[in-house]
Amino acid sequence: MDFLLICLTIIILINYCFCSAGDRSTYYQKCLENCSKLNCSEGGQNFINNFQQPLILYITWWSCIDECKYDCMWKTVEGFHERNWQTPQFYGKWPFIRCFGLQEPASVLFSVLNGYAHFKMIKRFRKDVRPDSPFYWLWHAFCIVSLHAWFWSAVFHARDFPLTELFDYACAFSMVLMSCYVMLIRLLKYKIPRFALLAITTFFFTFFANYVMYLSMGRIDYGYNMELNILIGTFTAICWFGWCTYNRIRQPYVWKCALFVALTGIVMLLEVIDKPPLFYVFDSHSLWHLTTAPLVILLYSFAIDDCKYLRKKEVENIANKKEP
Incomplete structure (x- = not known):
């Protein structure tokens, strides 16, 4: 019985979706575009306007575009919930609250x-x-x-x-x-x-x-x-x-x-x-x-x-x- 269940697991996991409702949404894409233009240097790695990033986020390599993705993710989640929609995934993953710079x-x-x-x-x-x-x-x-x-x-x-x-x-x-x-x-x-x-x-x-x-x-x-x-x-x-x-x-x-x-x-x-x-x-x-x-x-x-x-x-x- 265990092996039949494992085989079922294979079938389900193979159908993994790489693109998700959250990052596909227009709201998220617009938020990400505006955030990167206002806060990030070309390429999205560095911050502009003398922004002081917390040390723990700097140590864990959170670039400017990463910060934009994180902030826009939660704004999009809030927007989905306001419309009574289910919590969306982003880039194939559920949203997580980071802790000490750790994603999960x-x-x-x-x-x-x-x-x-x-x-x-x-x-x-x-x-x-x-x-x-x-x-x-x-x-x-x-x-x-x-x-x-x-x-x-x-x-x-x-x-x-x-x-x-x-x-x-x-x-x-x-x-x-x-x-x-x-x-x-x-x-x-x-x-x-x-x-x-x-x-x-x-x-x-x-x-x-x-x-x-x-x-x-x-x-x-x-x-x-x-x-x-x-x-x-x-x-x-x-x-x-x-x-x-x-x-x-x-x-x-x-x-x-x-x-x-x-x-x-x-x-x-x-x-x-x-x-x-x-x-x-x-x-x-x-x-x-x-x-x-x-x-x-x-x-x-x-x-x-x-x-x-x-x-x-x-x-x-x-x-x-x-x-x-």
């Missing part, structure tokens, strides 16, 4: 929260798992990729530029791809030779590099990006579920992995909700980030139990071989 403060905060969860749990992992345990290095690599991804998620939601968008999409995909890699290495390590593991690693690295080059060529293909993420994520989920079902008796702790995968699919449905942000701060995307943070604890708890189990098995096998 809730998404920034919850992205940082996810990164903090990974940081805290890898510390617990290092405390509970011996360095010579199987897959000790693998979960550290996963943590590094995840921390990097959540850092750029926070940066992108703080200030939406083409470069920060590119890094956010690329790093988010790296986390999806790394999750798939972890799954394959864990499920196949004792069943295929080392050269095959090296081939899998090379393939994943090359695939990611090619994906980043594709994103860098021009405007991001949002539909293709979403399709690819969902396809790989669904494949990873199916494999984990199958493995957990097969090993549920022998390794009872695998319920943590199965529950993590199921809940991840469920909370992803928040991405389907497309309504104005609550208090113009909390939208469904930010709440999705909020719900993924506690799931990190569940995932690392599984990783800790799994590494302990595998090390115990290795010690037992060594002991059995030494017996006459």
